[in-house]
Amino acid sequence: MRKVYMIVVLVGFVAIVGNHLISPSTGRAVSPEDFAGACAPCGAPCPVK
Amino acid sequence: MSTVTLSAPKAGAANGIDYLFLSAAMIATAILVALVLLDGQTASAGLILGGFALGVAFLKAEFSYTASWRRFIARGEAGGLLGGLIVIAVAALAVVPVAALSKNFGGAIAPIGPSLLVGSFVFGIGMQLANGCGSGTLYTAGGGSGRMLIALAFFVIGSVFGSLSLPGFLALGGINPILASDYLGPWGGLAATLASLVVVAAIVVAIARKRGANYKPSRTYIVGGVIIGLLCIAVFAAGGHPWSVTFGYTVWGAKIFNALGFDFSHAEFWQWPGPKHALSESVLSDTSSLTDFGMVFGAMAAAAATKRFAATAWPPFKSLLAAAIGGLLCGWGARLGFGCNIGAFIGGVASGSVHGWIWFVCAMAGSFVGIQFRPLFGLSKD
Numbered sequence: 001m002r003k004v005y006m007i008v009v010l011v012g013f014v015a016i017v018g019n020h021l022i023s024p025s026t027g028r029a030v031s032p033e034d035f036a037g038a039c040a041p042c043g044a045p046c047p048v049k
Numbered sequence: 050m051s052t053v054t055l056s057a058p059k060a061g062a063a064n065g066i067d068y069l070f071l072s073a074a075m076i077a078t079a080i081l082v083a084l085v086l087l088d089g090q091t092a093s094a095g096l097i098l099g100g101f102a103l104g105v106a107f108l109k110a111e112f113s114y115t116a117s118w119r120r121f122i123a124r125g126e127a128g129g130l131l132g133g134l135i136v137i138a139v140a141a142l143a144v145v146p147v148a149a150l151s152k153n154f155g156g157a158i159a160p161i162g163p164s165l166l167v168g169s170f171v172f173g174i175g176m177q178l179a180n181g182c183g184s185g186t187l188y189t190a191g192g193g194s195g196r197m198l199i200a201l202a203f204f205v206i207g208s209v210f211g212s213l214s215l216p217g218f219l220a221l222g223g224i225n226p227i228l229a230s231d232y233l234g235p236w237g238g239l240a241a242t243l244a245s246l247v248v249v250a251a252i253v254v255a256i257a258r259k260r261g262a263n264y265k266p267s268r269t270y271i272v273g274g275v276i277i278g279l280l281c282i283a284v285f286a287a288g289g290h291p292w293s294v295t296f297g298y299t300v301w302g303a304k305i306f307n308a309l310g311f312d313f314s315h316a317e318f319w320q321w322p323g324p325k326h327a328l329s330e331s332v333l334s335d336t337s338s339l340t341d342f343g344m345v346f347g348a349m350a351a352a353a354a355t356k357r358f359a360a361t362a363w364p365p366f367k368s369l370l371a372a373a374i375g376g377l378l379c380g381w382g383a384r385l386g387f388g389c390n391i392g393a394f395i396g397g398v399a400s401g402s403v404h405g406w407i408w409f410v411c412a413m414a415g416s417f418v419g420i421q422f423r424p425l426f427g428l429s430k431d
Contacts, residue, residue: 001195005070005359008198009349013077016332016342019304020084023331029085029093031290031336032323033155039226040159040387041293041396043323044215047160047223 070193070353074346081342085333093339095287100343103280103292105351107188107344110273114182114390118416123431125260127253132270133390134246134253139278140399141242144285148400149235156230156400157291159387161407162223164215168385169393169408171378173415176390177423179204179375183294183389186376187341191348193359199369200376201298207380208295209302212324215384216317229401242401249406281395288336291396295383297338300327302380337392371426375419386412 032043039046078101085093106112117129148156159165176182179200181189186204189197230238257264266274284292303313307328313319319328327335352358363369383389386408388396394412397405420430 020331025331035322043321
């Protein structure tokens, strides 16, 4: 199991850093709730507008 | 007659410390903090470190919503459940008034309708099969449980399926979020939230006493509950919203599927501004991902600091199958139910939002059903 963990941790960490380096990062970290019209933590709209 | 085999301690695991994984966790956390600080994002660094502390706290307190709920349902024991309510009470002291008084902060709100009811019920089934909720899966996977690594992987996949199902369920209708502070003001909302916690705690204690079970939380759960509640406040202060876990899983899954060639440009969920932004931006721009990463490495560091990391054997296949099925159900349910025990239950109730209590009741019912399925996978009912 340790070998599996070593691989998962390594691959996961490289993926995190890689995604950060190749993706835009336009300012402070946000939650979908920060956007207008969001009605839930995932950013879903309200049933009644 | 038994045979005892003595062997020399493994290199690097002397004094019970697994230096390899301890240093890996610390270095990974330091690099992530450095990356966000290079972008000038001190709040993001705070979220990573807050998650790290939560990982340590959960692992050290062995704080488990899943096991606590199962003990309550199966045996009537209420101590763990009450420990979870302590977390909410502490967090509510800051979240309800600050979210109501400051434009820079917001509570965890969600609409009430079929999506919430179905999602939280399915999540409850899933958490008993996976043997972990959102936070539980995260810290136990980070803490060296290979079984929970499987659960986490399928949790991520399930949450992507959930993102595709959610708009259809929302189309079935529902009502807008109901927030106590909208009706009673910041302090009246806080009073109502704390009163609701007292009422639920009294009901839970009454049920435990009627069943002749222990209802007193252990010292570890009381101390752990207060510390985790304070850390929830710290994450709220850094991120502007209550701590959430599972949206990060959805983003990771969608990014992986995207990399494999799947196109989400026609998926309604991924056209909403928040998810669309999260999918296109760096994973370190998403608040829940930041605390998730911190929590995994915090749990890893705490586990590796005390014993040889991930040294146990893989569990039987049936147990791994339960983890996979449970993870899928948790992921799908969390997306439809607007979060897990953390984002929907702790975050919702601590914000004074009615959906948090509805989530709790439905997830508890789902847990009851999930417990009945556990023996099929060689897992105990309690």
